[in-house]
Amino acid sequence: MTLQNEPVVRTQMLIRRKVDQVFEAFVDPAITEKFWFTKGSGPLEEGKQVRWEWEMYGLSATVNVKTVEPHKRILIEWNEPPCPVEWLFEPRAGGTTLVTITNSGFTGSDDEKVAKALDSMAGFALLLAGLKAFLEHDINLNLVADCHPDGHP
Numbered sequence: 001m002t003l004q005n006e007p008v009v010r011t012q013m014l015i016r017r018k019v020d021q022v023f024e025a026f027v028d029p030a031i032t033e034k035f036w037f038t039k040g041s042g043p044l045e046e047g048k049q050v051r052w053e054w055e056m057y058g059l060s061a062t063v064n065v066k067t068v069e070p071h072k073r074i075l076i077e078w079n080e081p082p083c084p085v086e087w088l089f090e091p092r093a094g095g096t097t098l099v100t101i102t103n104s105g106f107t108g109s110d111d112e113k114v115a116k117a118l119d120s121m122a123g124f125a126l127l128l129a130g131l132k133a134f135l136e137h138d139i140n141l142n143l144v145a146d147c148h149p150d151g152h153p
Contacts, residue, residue: 003110007117012100013128017135019071019089022097025131026074026087034140035130044068044076056145081107099128122147 015022025031029040029050039053046068053060064082067075074087083105090098101124106113126143133139 001110003113006104007106007113009103009117009120009124010100011121011124011128012098013132014092015097015099015128015132015135016095017097018095019091019097021135022099022131023071023074023089025135027068035134036127036144044074054144057148057151081105083107099131101128 025035027044029037029043029052032040037052038055041051042048044050044063044065046065048065050063050065051060052063061078064077065074066077066084067073071091072089076085077083078085083103086102088100088102090100092098103117103120103124106116106120108116123144126147130141130143133141
């Protein structure tokens with residue numbers, strides 16, 4: 001069986017904070033380090049390259065920042081070959097924000113593409129859950145570290 005369509009991951013979460021706060025949580029590594037990666041080399045700025053590290057796993061990613069539209073959209077490319085990830089920020093009633101993350105461009109055999117898409121979906125769902133807990137309740141759930149307590153597979 002072959003894929004009829006290339007896999008595209010899309011996940012979203014309503015965050016009960018204003019769009020400027022939610023957007024800043026992804027742009028400023030000092031905030032993002034509290035719920036996703038453990039170290040970021042700099043803020044997300046259009047045209048810049050930053051490095052994100054997950055020190056507990058000995059992993060890192062080089063991130064090419066393609067687009068930053070304040071309070072609306074972030075587009076990056078990471079991995080090799082470059083794989084796009086897009087964040088959309090939609091202000092909602094009551095000072096809430098809907099965050100939608102889309103990831104595509106998976107490479108390899110059909111089985112490898114599906115496996116990478118499933119891993120991406122799980123990762124970005126955890127990311128949004130961690131963001132929600134942190135921004136709404138000031139709690140770090142340690143979701144990324146606890147997802148693979150014996151080391152990244």
